[in-house]
Amino acid sequence: MENAQSVPVALIDYGMGNLRSVARALEKSGAQVHLVAHPREVDSSARALVFPGQGAIVDCMECLHRTEFDVLIREWISADRPFFGICLGLQALFEHSEEGNCAGLGIFPGRVKRFPDAIESALPGLKENAKLKIPHMGWNTVAFRPDSPLLDGIRPDGDAFYFVHSYHAAEVPSDLVWAETEYGVRFASAIHRGRCFATQFHPEKSQSKGLQLYQNFLKSAFAR
Numbered sequence: 001m002e003n004a005q006s007v008p009v010a011l012i013d014y015g016m017g018n019l020r021s022v023a024r025a026l027e028k029s030g031a032q033v034h035l036v037a038h039p040r041e042v043d044s045s046a047r048a049l050v051f052p053g054q055g056a057i058v059d060c061m062e063c064l065h066r067t068e069f070d071v072l073i074r075e076w077i078s079a080d081r082p083f084f085g086i087c088l089g090l091q092a093l094f095e096h097s098e099e100g101n102c103a104g105l106g107i108f109p110g111r112v113k114r115f116p117d118a119i120e121s122a123l124p125g126l127k128e129n130a131k132l133k134i135p136h137m138g139w140n141t142v143a144f145r146p147d148s149p150l151l152d153g154i155r156p157d158g159d160a161f162y163f164v165h166s167y168h169a170a171e172v173p174s175d176l177v178w179a180e181t182e183y184g185v186r187f188a189s190a191i192h193r194g195r196c197f198a199t200q201f202h203p204e205k206s207q208s209k210g211l212q213l214y215q216n217f218l219k220s221a222f223a224r
Contacts, residue, residue, distance in 0.1 A: 006032040007218045010046040013037045014063040022052045025204035029214035039072040048221040049076050053088025058100035060088055077107055077196045082221035085198030099167050110172040135166040136183045144179040150216040159209050161201035
């Protein structure tokens with residue numbers, strides 16, 4: 001993306017996210033990144049809001065409530081403004097998480113569940129009935145819906161992205177699912193509705209394909 005068309009992006013800093021690597025990846029993809037520690041710091045020029053996340057969802061939700069980012073995120077998505085959530089930034093959008101028996105933002109129906117402790121593998125290269133490790137960590141195939149947006153340069157039927165998580169989205173409405181991944185169970189590894197996108201995997205850790213996905217998102221945010 002040309003520097004002349006860099007997209008102003010507000011990157012939520014709630015004290016827990018993997019901000020440095022996310023900011024670098026977004027900047028490399030064409031964003032002008034502004035770290036925001038409070039909703040009042042979100043400039044009116046911001047074309048997109050990015051919500052990175054890692055750590056425990058209980059702490060995450062407490063931070064969002066305390067800073068009132070929970071209100072901003074709900075209003076931003078309700079207004080159909082460009083939004084990108086990453087990892088915990090996906091999980092927090094749902095109604096409830098088994099982790100800490102915690103309520104989420106409730107923007108979308110669905111629940112977040114822990115992978116079973118004894119899930120067995122049907123993945124290529126592993127022995128039949130081999131036990132998979134929790135957390136799910138490393139590269140795995142993400143299969144996007146063929147008619148999905150933001151797939152310029154990405155294979156809908158399967159490209160590899162990087163994961164680090166023990167919990168996954170479940171009971172997700174089919175029209176919300178953007179992509180799916182297999183890890184003992186088949187789960188929604190990305191969701192989208194309107195101009196709201198969120199991934200369980202980490203684009204900033206996913207090398208060229210992750211940067212391509214960010215670039216596609218920024219192009220779509222700049223287009224309107």
